[in-house]
Amino acid sequence: MQFQFSDKNPHHPVTYASFFSMHTRIELVATGFTEEKGRELAQSIEAEVKAMEHRFNRFDDTSPMSVVNMRATNEAVTVDDELFMALELCEAFRRGTGGYFDVATASAATDEGYAVSYLLDPKKHTVKFTHQGVSLDLGGFAKGFALEQVCRRVREAGAENALINFGNSSVAAIGHHPYGECWSVGVEHTKVKGTMAREIKLNNGAMSVSGRNSDGVYHIVNPITGGLVAGDELVIVEGRSALVCEVLSTALYAAPRAQRSVIMKQYEGYTATELYCREGGSCEIRTIDCNK
């Protein structure tokens, strides 16, 4: 972990920490802590996120998620409360996004397409796959889920103001910048590096961005077709919950444009925009209107 504490400004001592987990860099900036408290908080966050990474990692043969993927085709697998809750949330998001967010995206195609791939039994806390070839991947869910948990922990620790960054694509704010009414986060222009394409103002809220990755590679899979989504725009979602922002931005990017407004109707209190960056540096911003 990289840890830095500065009390050069005695009114607002600031803590910075960063570590690597879930295949990305996680960063925290928080004010109002002593060095000891800041370090303690950063260490506890790192431990929690890494434990979560293990539980949800389908590539780790010893993880609960891997056990499900290995056995749930042939039997109903009992899982712990946290994993069951996560799967229930994923199922709710699958329905809420018309299937454009689906943790079964990695599954093999069937003759019936990509409909329901797994069944949850709330009484027994079990999961059972509906057909052979299903594999669950919580990668698109885990970052948002972990970011929610980190925000909770930072609040409980008594942070005045904090900003948490999960790999640049998901950002959550507690309070505001000590010298402003919000945290001002610039979304980078995709064609002109280092240039701001859009400013997002966060105050006790979160944002998430989906699109090609930062090297310009298409990487998000359309759960309905099983193919890579080849959109050149960015989809930005803002709202209260970091988890909802993360899920929604992924689903909206995967969904056809006509479908995006339909999805947004399910998520009151969240705003979504499409950002088109052009070679010359100009940008076009289109709001995804849930009233359409």
Place this chain on the structure above:
Amino acid sequence: MNRKEFLSDCGKMGMAGVALSLFPWLESCTEKAKQEVHGEKARIGIIGTGSRGVFHIKNLLQLQQAEVVALCDNYRPHLDDAAQYYPKAKLYEDYRQLLDDKNVQGVIIATPLYLHGRMTIDAMNAGKSVFCEKSMAFTLDEALEVYNRRKELGSVLFIGQQRLFDPKYVKAMSMIHEGVIGDVVGVRNYWYRNNDWRREVPSPELERHINWRLYREYSRGLMTELACHQLQNGSWAMGMLPEKVMGSGSLIHWNKVDKRDVYDCVTAIFTYPNGVNMTFESIISNKHFGMGEQILGSKGTIDLVTGMHYTDEPMPKGSGMHQLVEQIERGVMSNSVFAGTSWAAETGSTAPGMPIMPNVKVVTGESSVGAEADGSKELVDAFLHAVITGKQPEKVLEESYYATQFALLADKAMHENAILTLEDKYRVPYVPLGSR
């Protein structure tokens, strides 16, 4: 690169002073050592003026301490070619006559492998300082004989392992010993080319004389010509010698066009006492991957050929979160541009690396003669210094000795289809890098 540039690079690496305790053979590169031989010349004879011999001659022309006074080759066209560079040099067709020349202080031997051991011993017996191309000898016994004879005579003996003097290797090994990439967990070496490895033959009876590399009577093929350079990497990086060696070799392609009998495709595995493996692979009928030498650590990787360092936990490029700390320290607010789509470096293999030093010179390994900026000139320069001072640098010979022995042992393992260890009788004192 001249000595001044080399020293400058050493300085840029922040290793002036530090490097000498880790790499004592670089002592001749210091300003103090340079003053020691200021104005003096080493009188050199070249034995073997084929392509590699001429490569050295071209380097010697650029070195202040060099005076080539004699040339020798039993193939007249090569000797005449070399004479154009040094018209005043005496010409010999028999190396023993050159060794009798009292004006010659040191010799550079660039002859076929099977001659290295005999010529080196004869030259040392004649009181000459010796630089011999790698590999050091044709057999395990012969390499030991050379080593022991040098010890008895106290001669200066350099072997052509130029990576010892290549700044990016020196810097990389310093970083590895500082723990920058964590524990060394693997060493990968490969060398791929797609050419027949032949030299033009003016007349059929000269085939084996000129294309000696292709015949086991004179050569050990890819292991002694290529692997020997790369096998140092594991020992440098880990400070220990391999415990066992296995390998497989075959003739799969070029035997269709000539009657060679050395393998054109080899793979060898060297296992160290701590269980770490070093691999070497060479195929000369496909060049897609070129030449590679990679030290794999528990925290990252150093690519020795490109001089790049890759961490297993890379930072995203240009995160603006740090700017927030500075803003708060200064009591100001502005936006920080860092948000965007998922950071691309999702796996280590796609993460951007960092050059280990400024102005890294990359050698492709495609040339079978030699390359610019691969340490060869610095190695010869250090030899000239040793010829003048009579001082043998520490450790340099042992590194070369073991590179030869393990190249030969792997070749033996391939031909005997066996897993082999280096017998105790071949073990000479080895002080690992960094333990001085």
